[in-house]
Amino acid sequence: MADDAEKLRADARANRDRILDAAREALAADPEASLHSIAKAAGVGQGTLYRHFATREALALGVYRKDVDAMVALAPGLLARQPPLQAFRSWCDRFAQYGRRKRAIANIVHAAMTEQDVRETYWPMVDAVRRLMAACEGSGEIAPGADPEDFLQLLGCMMQIAPTPEGEARARRLLALAFRGLGAKE
């Protein structure tokens, strides 16, 4: 879990932390802050930033990993407290909405599905979906056989919708459509 930042030289580790701190602050102020400016704010050269985080998404992942993990960890709790289908629905709803609000998260999800170096993040998310789907299949609330990865791709799509009122409405409709596609009873 804490496999990043392992076996790093002391100075490297310190720099990594300073970059993450600077990035957290800079990205909060402006989600598209330049990597250059983040490096400067962290007091390191650009080379150092890029060595630690090869892409903007990798950096965002460093900053938001806790959030992503929390999202993933939410699934079991929901399943314990609600009927499977309801848990599945509300998890998807929250996840997609979170991505719509924090653009960086949406980009992480998208990158996770396509780029190699962020791919490790992918599996916990797929797994959360898999559990939720399996529970729903078990209770007969959705048709069996759907692919969790497929569905995650769909969620990624819904994160790209703007968080305007109309956007939210569209996302709700699309999520409903996706659930009907899974064979969910109304």
Added chain:
Amino acid sequence: MADDAEKLRADARANRDRILDAAREALAADPEASLHSIAKAAGVGQGTLYRHFATREALALGVYRKDVDAMVALAPGLLARQPPLQAFRSWCDRFAQYGRRKRAIANIVHAAMTEQDVRETYWPMVDAVRRLMAACEGSGEIAPGADPEDFLQLLGCMMQIAPTPEGEARARRLLALAFRGLGAKE
């Protein structure tokens, strides 16, 4: 229809055409050719290129407009030759697949849904979907009430999938899921 390039000064028009020619060739060779290099190949300054086409997508649209129009124009023909649902399915399939193959098209569709200056392209596409959907509703093959724009967003999503064998398979599954979501009979 040919409302672009209207009322342009003679030299401007000539430059526009040369840019489009150069872009067509350059983009065919490398879909991510730099706009700079395209300007140079066309023998114009960068300023000229950007004045004619404000963004990469706008340029791509200039180059591929005929293709997009052809895609849109395909719908009525399909409806005339096949049962509505089958026509709808095959249109979506072709459209999404085409986008997967020609990344520029996918970007155009995505830009059309979000950016202002490409938005005009959006409506003919929405309209094609609307006609197909209406025909299916009319024949009772899908449930009424779905929003064409919603569905187009979904198609845009399927264009972002890589055109690998697995990607194609996933796209097929997702399209099937979307149709079930619309209430289509198998």
Added chain:
DNA sequence: GATAAAAACGGACACTTATCCGTTTGCGGG
């Protein structure tokens, strides 16, 4: 504590997108 190899640093550099603005040019009215 000296030392050498590995690890990490950081800024210069190459390339791209996008804008700005002084200069040139086509074209309709005199």
Added chain:
DNA sequence: CCCGCAAACGGATAAGTGTCCGTTTTTATC
């Protein structure tokens, strides 16, 4: 014909991303 000016040009310029490589620092070893 030519003249003025709006239209168009095009390159300099700013700002961002990502890489490369000579230099510095850490750390393991003696």
